[in-house]
Amino acid sequence: MNRIDRLFGILTLLQSKRYVTAETISERFAISIRTVYRDIKALGEQGIPVSFEPGKGYFVVQGYFLQPVSFSTEEANALLLMESMVFGFADKSIQTHYSNALNKIKAVLKGAQKEKLENLSHNIRLQLPPCFHNNYEYLTLLQEAISTKRIIRIAYTNNNQENSHREVEPIGLVFYALNWHLIAWCHNREAYRDFRVSRIAEVKTTGMPFRKENHMPLNDYMKLLPVNY
Helix, strand or coil: CHHHHHHHHHHHHHHCCCCCCCHHHHHHCCCCCHHHHHHHHHHCCCCEEEEECCCCCCCCCCCCCCCCCCCCCHHHHHHHHHHHHHHHHHHHHHHHHHHHHCCCCCCCCCHHHHHHHHHHHHCCCCCHHHCCCCCCHHHHHHHHHHHHHHEEEEEECCCCCCCEEEEEEEEEEECCCEEEEEEEEECCCCCEEEEEEHEEEEEEEEEEEEECCEEEEEEEHCCCCCCCC
């Protein structure tokens, strides 16, 4: 990778996260820490407002945006392939958002790239077993509750067809056993519970922040799941 491409890649990485450490940049682009410092300085010399916060890392000052100018054919093909995965494994809400985002990407492609992408789209298919169901539209709401740490209320039907209403603090989403599962602290049971998203009949946002402090990391809960990773 030449330096211009690397600088653009570093800028893209900085814009994709709130903070990025020098070590992360070094590992991502296989360069030394000293080279990271030089590249960050070079970005600043080009008028890009990169700042640093001790203990957290580098960040692009709020208000600066770099519009995407181009995508390689390989990048566009990768995004098109993921569209099949999204429509296969995500719910209706995520499918809509992904389609809108992909259309924006297609809008900046060159004419020849668009034609190739259209041809490729007719030759990618995903076959799922009939037991898999994603005919719901809660993943976007659940993602929002997880990211903002807000309590939600759900109507849920368990494996024994028993209905209940729960007030929960969602800590993560895990896909296993061909289903999305919401991992959350349940105020009704005062314990962490695993809710299969396809069995959630209703989701209501409360706007209330989490009441429980120091939630279990999702990776630790995954060690308790009944699957062998």
